[in-house]
Amino acid sequence: MKVAKVVVDVAASAIDSLFDYEIPTYIQSVVKPGIRVIVPFGPRKVMGFVVETTDHSEFDRLKPIDSVMDYQPILTPELIDLSKWLQEQTLCFRVSALQAMLPAVFKAKYEKEIWLLTDEEELPDAWRLITQGREVFLFQELEEANISPQEITQLIKEGQIEVRYVVKGQNRVKTDTYVEHSVDLPRLIEHQEELGKQARKQYDVLDYMIKQENSVRLKELLEQLQITRAPVKALERKGLIKLVQKEVYRGPDTNRDEHSYPLPLTTQQRQVISPILKSIEQNQHDMFLLHGITGSGKTEVYLQSIEQVLKQGKEAIVLVPEIALTPQMVTRFKSRFGDEVAVLHSGLSTGEKYDEWRKIHRKEVRVVVGARSAIFAPFENLGIIIIDEEHETTYKQEDYPKYHAREVAKYRGDYHDCPVVLGSATPTLESYARALKGVYHLLELTERVNEQSLPHMEIVDMRKELEKGNRTMFSDLLVEAINKRINNGEQVVLMLNRRGYSTFVMCRECGETVQCSHCDISMTYHRTNHRLKCHYCGDEHPMPNQCPNCESDAIRFFGTGTQKVEEALQQQFEHARIIRMDVDTTSRKGAHEKLLKKFGNHEADILLGTQMIAKGLDFENVTLVGVIAADTMLHLPDFRAAEKSFQLLTQVSGRAGRHELPGEVIVQTYTPEHYTVELAANYDYQAFFQREMQIRKRFAYPPYFYLVLINISHENHVKVVEASQQIANMLARELSAESQLMGPSPSPMLRIKDRYRYQCMIKYKKREEVDVALQNVLATFQKDVNKNDLYLTIDFEPYYFM
Ligand code: ADP
Ligand code: ZN
Ligand code: ZN
Numbered sequence: 001m002k003v004a005k006v007v008v009d010v011a012a013s014a015i016d017s018l019f020d021y022e023i024p025t026y027i028q029s030v031v032k033p034g035i036r037v038i039v040p041f042g043p044r045k046v047m048g049f050v051v052e053t054t055d056h057s058e059f060d061r062l063k064p065i066d067s068v069m070d071y072q073p074i075l076t077p078e079l080i081d082l083s084k085w086l087q088e089q090t091l092c093f094r095v096s097a098l099q100a101m102l103p104a105v106f107k108a109k110y111e112k113e114i115w116l117l118t119d120e121e122e123l124p125d126a127w128r129l130i131t132q133g134r135e136v137f138l139f140q141e142l143e144e145a146n147i148s149p150q151e152i153t154q155l156i157k158e159g160q161i162e163v164r165y166v167v168k169g170q171n172r173v174k175t176d177t178y179v180e181h182s183v184d185l186p187r188l189i190e191h192q193e194e195l196g197k198q199a200r201k202q203y204d205v206l207d208y209m210i211k212q213e214n215s216v217r218l219k220e221l222l223e224q225l226q227i228t229r230a231p232v233k234a235l236e237r238k239g240l241i242k243l244v245q246k247e248v249y250r251g252p253d254t255n256r257d258e259h260s261y262p263l264p265l266t267t268q269q270r271q272v273i274s275p276i277l278k279s280i281e282q283n284q285h286d287m288f289l290l291h292g293i294t295g296s297g298k299t300e301v302y303l304q305s306i307e308q309v310l311k312q313g314k315e316a317i318v319l320v321p322e323i324a325l326t327p328q329m330v331t332r333f334k335s336r337f338g339d340e341v342a343v344l345h346s347g348l349s350t351g352e353k354y355d356e357w358r359k360i361h362r363k364e365v366r367v368v369v370g371a372r373s374a375i376f377a378p379f380e381n382l383g384i385i386i387i388d389e390e391h392e393t394t395y396k397q398e399d400y401p402k403y404h405a406r407e408v409a410k411y412r413g414d415y416h417d418c419p420v421v422l423g424s425a426t427p428t429l430e431s432y433a434r435a436l437k438g439v440y441h442l443l444e445l446t447e448r449v450n451e452q453s454l455p456h457m458e459i460v461d462m463r464k465e466l467e468k469g470n471r472t473m474f475s476d477l478l479v480e481a482i483n484k485r486i487n488n489g490e491q492v493v494l495m496l497n498r499r500g501y502s503t504f505v506m507c508r509e510c511g512e513t514v515q516c517s518h519c520d521i522s523m524t525y526h527r528t529n530h531r532l533k534c535h536y537c538g539d540e541h542p543m544p545n546q547c548p549n550c551e552s553d554a555i556r557f558f559g560t561g562t563q564k565v566e567e568a569l570q571q572q573f574e575h576a577r578i579i580r581m582d583v584d585t586t587s588r589k590g591a592h593e594k595l596l597k598k599f600g601n602h603e604a605d606i607l608l609g610t611q612m613i614a615k616g617l618d619f620e621n622v623t624l625v626g627v628i629a630a631d632t633m634l635h636l637p638d639f640r641a642a643e644k645s646f647q648l649l650t651q652v653s654g655r656a657g658r659h660e661l662p663g664e665v666i667v668q669t670y671t672p673e674h675y676t677v678e679l680a681a682n683y684d685y686q687a688f689f690q691r692e693m694q695i696r697k698r699f700a701y702p703p704y705f706y707l708v709l710i711n712i713s714h715e716n717h718v719k720v721v722e723a724s725q726q727i728a729n730m731l732a733r734e735l736s737a738e739s740q741l742m743g744p745s746p747s748p749m750l751r752i753k754d755r756y757r758y759q760c761m762i763k764y765k766k767r768e769e770v771d772v773a774l775q776n777v778l779a780t781f782q783k784d785v786n787k788n789d790l791y792l793t794i795d796f797e798p799y800y801f802m
Contacts, residue, residue, distance in 0.1 A: 002028050003057045004065060006048035007083075008041055011093045018051065022062040027149045031065065033080055034073025036106075038066040049098050051080050068149060071156055071163050074102060074361070076378050078415055085411060091774060091794050092401035100401050101376035105165050105354040112139035115162045122160060124151070135245060139163065165354065175245040178215040179232065182242045185210065191240055201231035209241060218243065260335040262304050269297050272443035276305050279419035280312065280383055287410060289390075289435040290423040292445030293454065293683070294654035298423045300449075302386050303336050305421065306367060310340065314383025314418070315366045319405055321392040322346055322371040327593070328618055333369045344370030344377075347589065372397060375405045375412070382416040385409045390422035390431060391647055393799045402795050406431075425654075425685075426647040429696065432689055433703040455625075455656045455663035457649075457681040461672045462629075463511055466554075473568050478626050478666050486576055486605050491621045493655050494608045496565050496628040497648065504635040505532070507547035508554040511670035513635050514544070520699050522635040524748045525557055535637060535801065536761060538745030558631065565628060566608055573606070581609035614652040623663050625656040630669040630677055637748050638801050639701045642676045646688050649680035700740060702797075705763040708770060709798035710777070711747065713755040713791045723790055724758040727777055731760065734773035739764040749802050755791070759801075 002023040008015065021039050023031045031037065031050055039048045040063050047069065075083075075098065083097040090097075099107060116135045120128060130141050142152060155161045181188060192206040204225050209216070222229065235241045265273065272290060279286045292298045306316045320329055325345045334341050342356045342365040359365045360377050368377045372395055375385070387395065387409060395405040406422065413420040422431055422440070435442035448454070460475040470476060485492050504522040506513045514523045516534035523532035525543065533540040547555045562582040569578055579595050586592045592612075599607045600619055607613060607622075633645040649667065656663025669677055679688040697704050712727060714720035724744035731741050743760035750757060764770045774794060781792050 001055070001057075001062075002031075003054050003062065004031055004037070004050045005052040005054070006037065006039055006050055006065075007094045007098060008039065008046050008048040009095050010041065010046060011095060016087075016093050016095075019048070020057040020059055020062050021048075022064040023053065024064045027065065027068055030068050030071060030149045030153045032073055033077060034075040035071070036069040036074070038069060039063070040066060049075070049080075049095070051083075071149075071153055074106065074378075076380055078380070078412070079376065079378060082376075082408070082411060082415075086401050086403055086408075089407065090401040090403055090796060091778070096400045100373065100397070100403070101378075103353045103357040104350045111165075113137070113164050114139055114142060115164055116160070117162055118160045123155070164358075177218040178244050178246045179209065179218050179221055180215040180242050180244055181209060182236075182239055188240060191238070199231075199234075201225070201227050202235055205231050205235055206240070215244065215246070258335060259338070260332070262307060262336075263300055265300070265304070266297065266447075266449060268445050268447060269301055269449075272445060273301050273304060275441060275443070276301070276384075276419055276421060277308050280305065280308050283417040284419065285413045285417050286419045287413070287434075287440045288419060288421045288443055289427055289431050289440040290421055290443045290445070291427050291432070291435075291685075292423065292425060292443075293448065294425045294650070295448040295450070295452070296425075296445035297449040298388070298445065299332060301445075302388070302421065302423070303332070305384055305386070305419075306337070309383030309418075310337070310366055312383055314381050315379040316368075316383060317374060317377050317379065317385045317409075317412075318367065318369045319372065319374060319385075319387045319395065319409075320369060321389050321394045325369070325371055326596075330369060333367065337367050340365050341367045341369060342377075344368060344374045346371060347592075372405045375408045382412060383418050385413055385418065385420045387420070387422050388424075390424045391426055391428045393644075396797065396799050398800065400793075404797055426650050429643060429689065429692060430703040433693070454683050455653055455665050457653055457665040457667060457683075459672045459677055459681055460666060460668045462668050462670045463509060466508055472572065473565060473628060474572060475666075475668055478668065479572065481624050481664065481666055482573060482576075482606070482626070485624050486573065488623075489621075490623045490661065491599070491602065491604075491619065492606045492624045492626065493613060493622055493652070494565075494569070494606060494626045494628060495611065495613060495648075495652050496562055496608070497611050497630075497633045504558055504637065505543065505555055506558045506631060506635065506670060507550060507552055508556070508670065509552040510547060510550040511631075512547050512549035512555075513631075513671075514541070514548070518699075519639070520695060521637050521639055521641070524637050526746075526750070528750075533746060535745045535748050535759065536639075537742050558635070562608060562610060569606065569608060576606055577604040578606045578608055579604040581607065581613055583610070586612070611648055611652075614648055614655070619655075620661070622656055623661045625652055625663065625665045627652060627665075627667040627669075630667050631671060634669075634671065634674060634676060639696075639699070640799070642674075642692055642695075645676050646680050646685075646692075649677070650683065650685075653680075700763050705740075705765060706767070706796075707798060708762050708764070708774070709795045709801065710760045710762075710774075711757060711791075711793045711795070712744070712759065713752075713757045714789060715755055717756045719790070720756045720758050723781070724760065727781065727792075728760050730777055730780065731762065731773050734769065734776060735762065735764075736769055738766060739770065747802060 004021050004023050005018040006021055008019055031053060033050055033052055035050050037048050037050055038045050045066055079101050083094060086097040087094045113136055120131050126145065126147060130145050131137060188206060188210055192203060195203045208221060208225060236243055276288060290298055290301065302318065309316050322345060330343055342359045344353060344356050360368055360379060368374050387406060390406065397403050409420045431440060434440045460477050462475065465475050482492055504513055505525050514532055516523055516537065516539055518539060519534050519536040521534065521536060523534055526533055530543050531540050532543055544555060546553055562580055566578060566580045579599050581595050598604060602621060630645060633648055634641055653665040656665055667677065675691050696702065710727065712720055712724045728741065728744050735741055740763040741760065744758045747757040747759050762770055781790060
């Protein structure tokens with residue numbers, strides 16, 4: 001008996017293992033690892049992934065597979081193994097891991113279509129009754145005509161047909177009409193000569209067609225010849241030419257930019273690319289950290305490394321943060337590698353994403369440039385993986401499976417014996433520490449290619465402004481600088497960072513914020529009881545009425561929204577044209593690009609936005625970048641607040657003066673003496689790293705310890721407190737002295753969608769004992785999920801503590 005081991009699409013811990021099903025004979029040739037099937041499960045029928053096929057089972061009475069959903073594997077053996085690893089690493093359900101690797105089309109309701117790849121005449125007789133001249137028809141029609149799965153598989157194998165997935169209610173695969181020869185060239189010429197004067201237009205069409213080797217788009221032909229369809233139709237009736245429907249890929253405009261050629265590398269670039277090329281040539285898995293200041297030519301290093309990979313007949317994955325996946329960035333890859341490039345990002349529709357994925361699956365492209373999930377591109381012969389801006393938190397997925405693309409890249413690089421390159425101007429402390437220890441191979445680019453200097457960064461002390469009696473959000477220096485730009489017809493980028501909530505309190509007179517003495521993070525203000533809490537360790541104080549440092553009563557809650565800043569800005573600069581970019585103005589598809597385009601066309605003087613404007617923008621007319629309040633990032637209740645601020649300040653400053661005109665950066669802050677602000681202004685990454693590492697060591701944070709965050713939520717406040725305490729007790733019993741358990745404590749956002757939220761955190765060095773402890777907790781509490789409505793999430797290497 002043939003047996004399939006199946007991961008069923010039921011997310012519950014008791015079911016999260018493989019189930020054996022009998023493979024009925026009539027589908028034996030189809031059922032392979034990597035296809036999806038429909039199987040009976042209890043009283044229901046559910047979808048499942050086949051991950052293995054064997055000849056025997058430990059169980060004697062197996063239910064048979066009901067039907068197959070795919071006729072070709074949609075997952076490679078490597079990805080099937082990877083899903084197991086993801087499950088173990090992130091403690092997710094196996095089915096979530098499998099689904100995370102596939103484009104969304106496979107989750108939506110869809111129909112299958114059959115596409116003919118050869119002439120209808122070559123098909124078995126029974127098929128012609130179905131096709132009846134059509135080149136595309138529904139899969140369902142095959143089933144209704146009782147065509148056997150073996151036969152379908154056989155024809156797929158022979159390349160006669162193909163199965164494609166179409167989301168129900170969405171656009172079908174996009175097609176266009178093409179004109180082709182129906183007879184050979186000499187006959188076409190013969191007919192052309194026979195055409196009389198009255199058929200001038202038909203003559204022209206044939207003339208056009210004779211010059212074409214392949215098919216031509218009908219639209220193009222009509223435009224070129226300035227004619228209607230009539231002469232084309234007439235020729236079709238005569239059997240000389242034919243009209244056919246052909247698929248065109250949707251989506252990301254393959255802008256036919258000029259081809260770009262490899263630039264002669266600078267000495268530094270040559271030094272850093274040489275070990276990468278060596279790894280590629282020797283099929284060696286190395287992790288490289290490419291630390292290069294903005295404009296040091298990292299991208300050119302990526303491009304030339306990929307070129308080497310393609311020469312070896314291998315494939316490349318390039319990850320770029322979602323927000324930096326701008327047309328400018330994509331063009332750099334497309335103009336170098338042309339049609340070899342697929343692009344995957346969240347701006348594409350489900351259908352467009354599927355199109356891009358299919359190019360990879362069919363091996364029509366060998367380079368993919370994409371956001372996080374492109375790390376799962378189903379390539380089978382990878383030669384390099386590149387992660388640009390490796391410090392970006394978007395590489396960590398916040399939903400299950402809560403994976404980090406960097407770790408998946410490492411797994412795949414190891415599997416394919418190929419290098420992984422992490423690039424950044426401001427690497428994460430974790431990566432840089434690994435590089436210094438020799439775990440990663442450190443490569444550094446310290447100079448800009450064009451030898452331009454980085455723009456000067458000016459720090460403005462907002463406490464002094466208050467002293468002077470300036471109560472606006474804008475310092476005199478910033479106002480003056482903006483006015484100068486507007487008068488000169490130059491442009492300004494203003495950033496206001498507002499990630500999550502600003503929940504901290506600060507003294508406007510001296511800049512003091514209240515920190516937890518155990519955790520070195522800002523205490524969080526809780527409105528309900530007017531107290532300050534640390535949500536790492538749970539420590540709390542009453543909210544002070546006076547600044548503990550200077551006794552001023554100007555101590556209050558901090559935070560302004562972009563909309564308020566926009567209003568203030570408009571008041572201050574009456575005639576300025578302002579574009580605001582934040583989650584509200586960019587939620588609609590394409591809005592982001594539209595606003596940027598407007599700014600690029602100089603239809604505005606000031607671009608005001610959240611951190612989304614810090615990345616990847618390149619406008620030659622921008623000569624001033626302003627940061628409204630560096631403090632909103634510095635005092636997030638997050639141990640990475642300083643690191644994130646340093647990264648953001650470095651990045652946003654890179655937006656100014658990228659071309660001929662020199663740039664200037666103005667950073668407003670209430671804490672100018674903070675080492676982060678000072679060192680960012682000097683572009684001194686090394687010093688910042690040393691400084692910040694001391695703090696991480698003192699408070700036992702990464703990279704000295706690993707972290708795992710356990711979130712517990714329930715509609716009932718008392719229940720969640722009880723459960724959190726029980727969980728903490730269980731963990732405490734299992735963990736050795738080497739690990740530190742913190743909490744339970746309320747999350748900074750205590751209540752979301754009517755659910756109260758608490759958290760525990762473990763700082764650990766050895767994963768094994770944490771796994772044991774957490775498995776215990778899951779076994780006890782996950783069964784409560786349905787019964788008691790208690791939600792429990794576990795997040796390794798967490799980035800959000802809200
Ligand atoms: P990064 O990715 O490090 O910010 P880029 O790769 O964008 O830097 O390079 C900055 C600019 O320098 C780009 O305009 C790029 O085309 C150019 N550039 C890169 N390498 C070279 C080179 N070897 N010779 C000339 N120009 C280069
Ligand atoms: Zn004070
Ligand atoms: Zn604390």
